[in-house]
Structures are given as C-alpha cells and as structure tokens.
Amino acid sequence: MTMTAGELRELRADIEDFHSAYCAMLDEGHLDQWPDHFTEDAIYRVTSRENFDAGLPAGLVYAEGRTMLRDRAYAIGNTQMFAPRTVLHYVANVRVLGAEGGCVVARANYLLLQTLIEGPTTLHQAGCYHDVFVRRAGRLLLRERQCVYDTALVANDLVYPV
Amino acid sequence: MTMTAGELRELRADIEDFHSAYCAMLDEGHLDQWPDHFTEDAIYRVTSRENFDAGLPAGLVYAEGRTMLRDRAYAIGNTQMFAPRTVLHYVANVRVLGAEGGCVVARANYLLLQTLIEGPTTLHQAGCYHDVFVRRAGRLLLRERQCVYDTALVANDLVYPV
Amino acid sequence: MTMTAGELRELRADIEDFHSAYCAMLDEGHLDQWPDHFTEDAIYRVTSRENFDAGLPAGLVYAEGRTMLRDRAYAIGNTQMFAPRTVLHYVANVRVLGAEGGCVVARANYLLLQTLIEGPTTLHQAGCYHDVFVRRAGRLLLRERQCVYDTALVANDLVYPV
Numbered sequence: 338m339t340m341t342a343g344e345l346r347e348l349r350a351d352i353e354d355f356h357s358a359y360c361a362m363l364d365e366g367h368l369d370q371w372p373d374h375f376t377e378d379a380i381y382r383v384t385s386r387e388n389f390d391a392g393l394p395a396g397l398v399y400a401e402g403r404t405m406l407r408d409r410a411y412a413i414g415n416t417q418m419f420a421p422r423t424v425l426h427y428v429a430n431v432r433v434l435g436a437e438g439g440c441v442v443a444r445a446n447y448l449l450l451q452t453l454i455e456g457p458t459t460l461h462q463a464g465c466y467h468d469v470f471v472r473r474a475g476r477l478l479l480r481e482r483q484c485v486y487d488t489a490l491v492a493n494d495l496v497y498p499v
Numbered sequence: 500m501t502m503t504a505g506e507l508r509e510l511r512a513d514i515e516d517f518h519s520a521y522c523a524m525l526d527e528g529h530l531d532q533w534p535d536h537f538t539e540d541a542i543y544r545v546t547s548r549e550n551f552d553a554g555l556p557a558g559l560v561y562a563e564g565r566t567m568l569r570d571r572a573y574a575i576g577n578t579q580m581f582a583p584r585t586v587l588h589y590v591a592n593v594r595v596l597g598a599e600g601g602c603v604v605a606r607a608n609y610l611l612l613q614t615l616i617e618g619p620t621t622l623h624q625a626g627c628y629h630d631v632f633v634r635r636a637g638r639l640l641l642r643e644r645q646c647v648y649d650t651a652l653v654a655n656d657l658v659y660p661v
Numbered sequence: 662m663t664m665t666a667g668e669l670r671e672l673r674a675d676i677e678d679f680h681s682a683y684c685a686m687l688d689e690g691h692l693d694q695w696p697d698h699f700t701e702d703a704i705y706r707v708t709s710r711e712n713f714d715a716g717l718p719a720g721l722v723y724a725e726g727r728t729m730l731r732d733r734a735y736a737i738g739n740t741q742m743f744a745p746r747t748v749l750h751y752v753a754n755v756r757v758l759g760a761e762g763g764c765v766v767a768r769a770n771y772l773l774l775q776t777l778i779e780g781p782t783t784l785h786q787a788g789c790y791h792d793v794f795v796r797r798a799g800r801l802l803l804r805e806r807q808c809v810y811d812t813a814l815v816a817n818d819l820v821y822p823v
Contacts, residue, residue, distance in 0.1 A: 346674050350508050357592040361606065364627070386747055423548055423649045425625050427591040427608055429751040430681040444685065446751055448774075450610075450625050452649040458625045463749050463774050463782045465688070487747045487776040512670050519754040523768065526789070585710055585811045587787050589753040589770055612772075612787050614811040620787045 355477045360426035372406035383484040421454045441470040517639045522588035534568035538642045545646040583616040603632040684750035696730040707808040745778045765794040
C-alpha cells in the first residue's frame with residue numbers, strides 16, 4: 338500500500354460514509370436500493386465466525402451477482418413470513434487493511450438491532466464486515482461483503498440484509 | 500450543497516466532535532450544561548419511529564426553546580423519581596445530508612445504555628438523531644434535535660435527555 | 662493545547678485507528694500482541710465507575726508495566742477456566758481532551774460483547790476508556806488505560822482484556 342497518511346485518512350472517511358449510507362438505506366427500508374451498493378459480479382455472504390475460521394463455504398446467506406441480490410431484495414419485500422420489524426445498524430472500528438490494484442480491503446464491526454412491533458429492541462446480530470471495495474465513477478461499491486457474525490443463535494427468520 | 504469533499508469531511512468530523520462532547524456531558528451527569536448545546540429557539544423532541552413516520556406531532560418528550568430545556572434539566576436533577584442510574588451514549592453512522600443557508604442537516608444512529616445501581620446494563624433506547632445544526636461563534640449548536648427511537652417499550656421513567 | 666483544528670482532526674483519526682487495531686487484535690484472539698500496544702511502564706486498570714469516581718485505587722484488574730501485561734496475557738491464553746467464547750469490541754465517541762508534553766489524554770466509550778459457544782451474544786461490559794497515549798517511533802502507545810465500566814454485574818470470569 339503506497340498511500341500517504343492523508344490519503345489513507347480520506348479513504349477511511351469515504352468507507353465510513355459508504356457504511357452510513359448503506360445502513361441508513363437498510364434502516365429506512367429501501368431494500369430495492371440494496372443491490373446498487375454492489376458491483377455486478379459481487380459476492381455477498383452471511384456466515385458464522387466458526388464457519389469462516391474453518392474455511393467452510395456454507396453460510397446462512399450466499400449470493401453471487403447483483404441479480405441474485407435483486408431477487409433476494411424482492412423476495413424479502415414481498416413475503417408474508419417477514420414479520421413487521423424495524424432494524425438499526427451500527428458500524429464501528431473501520432479499518433483499511435490494504436488498497437492495491439483498484440481494490441480496497443477493509444473491515445468493520447457491525448451491530449444489528451431489531452425491534453419487533455410491540456416488542457423490545459434486541460441485539461439481533463453482531464459481527465465483522467469483511468469487505469472488498471472498488472471505485473466506479475468515483476463511488477465506492479462492494480465487490481465482496483462477508484458478514485461474519487458471532488451471534489450463534491440467529492433467528493431463522495433472518496432474511497433482512499446486513 | 501456546494502462543499503468540496505474536504506470541507507464535507509471536516510464538517511462531519513466537527514459534528515462527530517459535537518456528538519462526543521454532548522454525550523460525555525450527559526454520561527458524566529452535567530445536566531446543567533445540556534441546554535447550552537442548543538440555540539435559544541431550539542426544538543427538542545423524543546418520539547417513536549412510528550409517530551415520526553406518520554407525521555404525528557406527539558412524542559414522549561417535546562421542548563421548545565432553551566428555557567424549557569433548562570426547566571427540564573432542573574426538574575430531572577431535582578426529582579426523587581429519578582432512580583440512581585448511570586447512562587452511556589454511543590453514536591455511530593454520522594451523515595451530513597445537506598448544508599445550506601447556515602444550517603446543517605445531519606443524521607446519526609444512537610444507542611443509550613442504562614445501568615441501575617446494583618443492576619445490569621440494559622439497552623435503554625436505540626434510535627436515530629434527526630438534527631439541524633447552526634454555527635454560532637464558530638461552535639456548532641442544535642437548532643433542532645429529534646430523537647426518533649425504535650425501542651417500543653420505553654420505561655415511563657425516561658426523563659433523562661438523549 | 663496549541664494544535665490547529667486540522668492537527669486535532671488528524672490526531673483523533675490516529676487514535677481511532679489505534680482503537681480499531683487494538684480491538685481487532687483482541688477480537689481475533691491475538692492476546693500475545695496485547696502488551697505491544699502499551700509502553701514499558703504502562704498502567705492498565707479495569708474498574709467500576711463507582712470506584713473511579715470515589716478515587717478508590719481498587720479495581721477488577723490492575724497491571725503495572727508491560728511485563729505484568731505479558732504474564733496476564735499468557736495466563737489468560739493458557740488457563741482452563743477460560744471458557745470458549747468470542748468477543749467483539751465497539752469503540753465510539755472518541756475525544757481528545759489534551760495534548761501536552763508528548764502525552765495525549767483521550768476518552769472513548771466502549772462496548773464489549775461476548776458470545777459463549779452455543780450461546781447468545783450478550784452485552785458483557787460497557788464503559789469509558791480513560792487513556793493517555795504517547796508516540797514512539799511515530800506509533801501511538803498506551804501509557805495508561807483505565808477502563809471505567811458501568812456494568813455492575815461483571816462475571817467473575819472476566820479475565821479477557823478490554
């Protein structure tokens with residue numbers, strides 16, 4: 338990585354802005370805009386830390402390509418199984434691990450809170466984003482997002498994106 | 500918004516500094532300093548996401564003007580109903596939505612943890628700040644803060660500022 | 662503090678990078694690298710807000726000097742009492758309080774989540790870092806870290822660093 342300290346700070350700030358916009362989009366329920374944050378050939382995966390550490394391909398959620406993300410977003414938005422709830426995402430500890438060949442490898446810890454209608458707010462999922470970003474027309478896009486969660490007991494109704 | 504990328508980064512950093520100082524003030528119990536973070540004619544409101552989305556004016560807490568905030572701060576600090584507790588605020592995902600005519604519109608997710616004496620720490624309120632800032636003598640002040648919370652079951656003893 | 666606004670922003674960004682790297686090291690279980698984040702004569706303490714406010718020296722954990730931290734890291738990594746768990750640290754609200762004579766006084770709120778194998782993720786400790794940083798060979802190191810926690814019911818198995 339041959340960036341100056343100042344360039345690195347700017348890159349981290351850009352990634353933080355990406356996370357904030359991405360999370361707001363999900364928190365506000367604009368699921369249809371979710372695939373737009375990924376490249377055409379992106380990989381999106383939600384998996385446990387145990388699986389991740391063991392190098393296992395399996396995961397709770399796996400999608401390859403923006404088309405699969407679009408199908409997924411449509412399904413979530415139109416299924417009766419999706420009980421009314423609101424979500425809030427919190428991102429912290431953003432780290433840039435490397436930037437080479439137009440790709441930026443980054444990590445961040447995330448916290449996903451969920452509130453069912455008439456229920457309390459609960460800690461729904463806590464984990465670490467393993468991201469690979471690329472820039473398209475000046476804008477950051479995810480080429481890969483692996484959401485590696487610690488929470489062992491993930492409700493099987495988890496369809497909502499992280 | 501006609502700001503450069505660098506100016507926007509600086510503005511976000513300033514807002515983050517505001518949040519950190521504001522939260523520390525509350526976390527450390529300096530309630531008397533709370534109104535000083537608002538303009539003389541500020542609006543402060545705590546309301547549910549449901550109410551907010553429906554455009555309803557009602558809310559858990561509503562205050563108009565720094566004088567009302569002062570009364571409120573005094574009442575909280577001097578009431579016997581206020582059980583001993585400590586609070587911790589966490590702010591994440593700060594977004595600048597616009598800056599025009601001297602006003603800055605911004606959002607951020609907040610998490611309010613509460614610990615009752617001899618009790619565990621609980622997630623007391625999770626939500627999104629809908630803020631309007633202005634600058635007075637170089638310092639950011641809130642002209643409007645709407646704390647839009649997801650948490651449906653807010654204890655009715657919630658008098659402490661968010 | 663005779664720093665410019667720009668220098669202060671850079672210093673805060675550096676401290677945020679420190680926190681992110683420090684937390685990732687702990688979250689990923691590289692306990693052997695933990696002492697490297699402190700100066701040779703560092704003080705590390707974990708104590709309740711009640712104790713801290715009362716000026717009491719006692720605390721849940723107290724270590725003086727990098728050697729004690731090394732012993733501690735070794736003990737934690739090699740004890741059978743340490744039930745399998747994963748941790749996630751979240752740092753927010755970083756504040757630089759002062760920078761003089763080569764020392765930087767800073768605060769930040771932290772959230773420590775813990776997941777026992779086959780169990781849910783729980784809020785394990787919430788508190789405020791009271792830090793003193795120094796720079797050695799361009800790198801920030803902790804000369805003092807006091808983790809002042811609100812959580813009253815800390816499990817007595819808390820040996821893992823904060």
